[in-house]
Amino acid sequence: MIERFLRIVGSHAISVLRTMGHMLLFLLNALYFVFTPPFKHRQLLREIRFIGAKSMTVILLMGSFTGMVLALQIFYTLRKVGSEAMLGPAIALSLIRELGPVLSALTITGRAGSALTAEIGIMRITEQIDALSAMALNPVRYLITPKIVAAIIVFPLLTSIFDVIGIYGGYLVGVKLLGLSSGTYFSEMEHFVDMQDIRIGLYKALTFGILVLWVCCYKGFYTGYGAEGVSKSTTNAVVMSSVLILISDYVLGSFFM
């Protein structure tokens, strides 16, 4: 009985380790092509447009409403202790250090990550990836590396936009709706937010970008058979990316505390 249990646990552990190793090799392979020519500039621009420019609307919406909700909730709490003046720094710090990177990453995962997994998965099952190999073109160099480089560029930029829009969303509610003075909102922010906070947020965004694209590309590249296989890979990619974002957020948060 115990032997059987250990065998099941052991085989599961080996399978998980094997997948992790395979995933790591996949990422290293993709990163290797970042530094070895020929570089696929056209693909890179296409991916920046797809992951970045096309995510702008949803990032603007998410950012502004997150800032507005934060302003409402934090103002309510601060009023109880008579510290409404701290509304600006509270919103800015929450967004820059935590919510900006995490919510941007989750939003991009839902919008672009899932689409990329499905796109690569469909390319796999319709033999388009094999066609690249048959033409003596490395599919990782051609398909995966530009996406990961695009994520490295785009995630910090979108996160920064999310933060700025969120801060202005908070300004709308805190200053225009709840009556806090505009000077207090921004000047307190200047006192409490320093460069290190911004740096932490950008490190997080960078890490999430690599994580999300790594997982989504891997799941698409090694998808199962048929429509069901692609649908399963897409779901797995979104779930795994989201969980990894939150876990790594905690780890990075503890590290930079």
Place this chain on the structure above:
Amino acid sequence: MIEVVNLHKSFGGQRVLNGANLKVSDKELIAIMGESGGGKSVLLRHLIGLVKPDRGKVVVEGEDITRVSRKELDKIREKFGVVFQGGALFDSMTVYENIAFPLREKTRLTKGEVREKVEEALEDVGLGGVEHKFPAEISGGMKKRVALARALITEPKIVLFDEPTTGLDPIILHAIHKLIMDTHKKYGFTGVMISHDIPEIFEVVDRIAFLYKGVIEVVGTPKEIRRSSDPVVRQFIKGSLIGPIEIT
């Protein structure tokens, strides 16, 4: 030119190839036939190194491609053109971009030279005027012709066709066969084609190989195959339900 020696391949315990042997001569056009799910595509994919065999070797122009490095394999792959079963056209590119793609990626031709070559290839396959359409906007027969044009654009020495006529009506089927014969005559490539088209295929290829239970059971000219007394070949040609091939 291509030699398959004692090729074995299993997937999850299921044996697909069980010691297949095949020799394809220079500039020959050979068809591989056999039951559905019998390993024909797997055999074809071994020829270009898309699948690694469990045992055996695939020799292309004197080099065993199962033992070469990735870089060397890519060099050998440059001699190939492949027409995949569904066409494998890139969805995000137009017909023109699909055909121009191998030239843009693998050669240093100027824009004008690429345009000239693509236009010629489109003319060869009778598809003038569709270059700006996307694969989703053209019919199955057109897709196969675009795939053929893309495979031939670099004038490869070897062309692999994975069921180039499956799912097409008899007229388009004849058109594709004629196109394969014409381009074979024009470019003089070595061709390996998977096909189920009996009796049309007899007029197209130089030889036919029958894959049965993971081995090449019979190889011969169309004339020899027609006269073959091998029960597998007889059953396949007649399309009979009774015989060694069991329907599963």
